[in-house]
Amino acid sequence: MNTPITVAIVEDKELIRQSLAILVDGADGFACQATFETAEAALDHLPGQCVDVVLMDIDLPGMNGIDCVRHLKQLCPTTQFMMCTMYDEDETVFEALKAGANAYILKRSPPHKLLEAITELHEGGSPMSSTIARKIASSFHISPTAPNELDVLTPREREILDRLSKGHSHKEVATELFVSPTTVRKHIFNIYEKLQVHSKVEAVNKYLGRK
Amino acid sequence: MNTPITVAIVEDKELIRQSLAILVDGADGFACQATFETAEAALDHLPGQCVDVVLMDIDLPGMNGIDCVRHLKQLCPTTQFMMCTMYDEDETVFEALKAGANAYILKRSPPHKLLEAITELHEGGSPMSSTIARKIASSFHISPTAPNELDVLTPREREILDRLSKGHSHKEVATELFVSPTTVRKHIFNIYEKLQVHSKVEAVNKYLGRK
DNA sequence: TAAAAAATCATACAAATGCGGTATTGTCGG
DNA sequence: CCGACAATACCGCATTTGTATGATTTTTTA
Known part of the structure; x- marks a missing residue:
């Protein structure tokens, strides 16, 4: 030494x-x-x-x-x-x-x-x-539960959720996907029901696997 | 045995x-x-x-x-x-x-x-x-860039941002911290200015180090 | 092919949010 | 002591968002 x-x-x-x-x-x-x-x-x-x-x-x-x-x-x-x-x-x-x-x-x-x-x-x-x-x-294998939750989402819903996770608004997503804002809102509402959440942040958290 | x-x-x-x-x-x-x-x-x-x-x-x-x-x-x-x-x-x-x-x-x-x-x-x-x-x-402190950004926030602002990141609303945070909702909104507004964002999701993303 | 699921759009309302300005109080460093 | 800053608080307005109800069209699937 x-x-x-x-x-x-x-x-x-x-x-x-x-x-x-x-x-x-x-x-x-x-x-x-x-x-x-x-x-x-x-x-x-x-x-x-x-x-x-x-x-x-x-x-x-x-x-x-x-x-x-x-x-x-x-x-x-x-x-x-x-x-x-x-x-x-x-x-x-x-x-x-x-x-x-x-x-x-x-x-x-x-x-x-x-x-x-x-x-x-x-x-x-x-x-x-x-x-x-x-x-x-x-903290690493919290993922086996999370993906199951997202499985209930349709591809379109995941697409929208992904854009929400980037911080885009209803309108922005609507423009990006060439659909009406009301459609986007309907999708978001459905996402909330499936994921059992009531706001963007909560939904995005689930989507990104952080709870 | x-x-x-x-x-x-x-x-x-x-x-x-x-x-x-x-x-x-x-x-x-x-x-x-x-x-x-x-x-x-x-x-x-x-x-x-x-x-x-x-x-x-x-x-x-x-x-x-x-x-x-x-x-x-x-x-x-x-x-x-x-x-x-x-x-x-x-x-x-x-x-x-x-x-x-x-x-x-x-x-x-x-x-x-x-x-x-x-x-x-x-x-x-x-x-x-x-x-x-x-x-x-x-792998936890891989975020040497992010903390700099968050450094500009005051402790109180970080506290509030942390709760926002958990999906809490203005009102909920206000109740949790025993302050008025308008105060919380003001803090959030200040946070947005400092982080150069315009929505909760964006702020939370920066806070949690994923953009 | 018939039923189920997904995607689309509309309307409407209340609540939450984003943005701007203003003001008071307390603390801290120079 | 003063100025800077943080934390607190209020008002107001336009927009976004969450929730609800309902309907039409496509796509998938049983």
């Missing part, structure tokens, strides 16, 4: 922050370079000393950890972010990934797992607990 | 198939219940004896492992599928997940990791090597 992996910790709870710092600093090949109690503090000081890996708590007072990552990722593009949280809630996982985090682990993970994860993350991997990976994997 | 985890293996290469079978069968708490050389053979025989976990090679002669999973998942919804492959190619990972697989590991993984992965998969996790997880994580 010539050059240790430099780590920063953002965590508001004193006890956890200290524990993590000691764990990281005590291990071979790791160096805890900074700790912060808040997202704001991290945003202030981290850009100057971009570390290799940041352990980021999500539930912080003031700005939350996800928004913090979103900003830091811009300022330190090479830094890797690992979200550390107590719970594996659906929404936050995706939000964190979108924000630029590359790892997502639970605080209850055993210490050696944590260090292993830091190493993997630093080497270009994306360690995450398998329960969290499951959430992500599941 | 009262009831062992039942496993089936689909793999065309004799040597690998045998090795896996011996590994699984020899381990405590696992039972290799069947092995198949081809996807077709698996499709013929597996539905009758739905096992807990199927190790599926991707590169099979005839039908490939991904299509095989797609079909089997319909017939055995409770069975978990683990893709085993030599390489971690981009496309196949996503295809496999979409097809219904829940784990994706490399054949070069050490035996004990494989058994561990089978257990995790059976317990509802989604084990995957961290390099593969990285590919998936990356």
Whole structure:
């Protein structure tokens, strides 16, 4: 281990922050370079000393950890972010990934797992607990249900729905398809009935497979 | 270990198939219940004896492992599928997940990791090597262009846009946020100006990063 | 070929929406 | 302290949209 992996910790709870710092600093090949109690503090000081890996708590007072990552990722593009949280809630996982985090682990993970994860993350991997990976994997095969729903639509209805999904209005679609606006509206109404929705946005969401 | 985890293996290469079978069968708490050389053979025989976990090679002669999973998942919804492959190619990972697989590991993984992965998969996790997880994580923040556009929005505007994206109307959003409908409309108007759009669907498309 | 489904068009009404202007309040940085 | 900005709110108007009812013509399919 010539050059240790430099780590920063953002965590508001004193006890956890200290524990993590000691764990990281005590291990071979790791160096805890900074700790912060808040997202704001991290945003202030981290850009100057971009570390290799940041352990980021999500539930912080003031700005939350996800928004913090979103900003830091811009300022330190090479830094890797690992979200550390107590719970594996659906929404936050995706939000964190979108924000630029590359790892997502639970605080209850055993210490050696944590260090292993830091190493993997630093080497270009994306360690995450398998329960969290499951959430992500599941988000991919939501499609087997969706296509069935669209099967009930006629080709013409799909054609119209497709244009609606591009943000076109009744009139525009009518012009494009050389039919009367009332016809288009009738089709849209039928689409709504079949998909059990009551607005364009809902219909388009179903069409594009995002619910 | 009262009831062992039942496993089936689909793999065309004799040597690998045998090795896996011996590994699984020899381990405590696992039972290799069947092995198949081809996807077709698996499709013929597996539905009758739905096992807990199927190790599926991707590169099979005839039908490939991904299509095989797609079909089997319909017939055995409770069975978990683990893709085993030599390489971690981009496309196949996503295809496999979409097809219904829940784990994706490399054949070069050490035996004990494989058994561990089978257990995790059976317990509802989604084990995957961290390099593969990285590919998936990356697919979430592929939107480096979109966030810039959304940066011009205020938090409140994003909040409102988020609710619009769920198909809520002016009034509904107003109720949810405890403000007047006219306020919401004003916000929406401002959003449209900033994003240079003229309708909900267009705004939502930009927000969700698909245009 | 007869029945079912799809595509077309019309009329009508209420609600939602898009667009414009104006104004008050609070916060924050310079 | 001031200016910029965000959030709040109102009014008004023209248009779009969601819903309903009804009808005609083509196409598909049983």
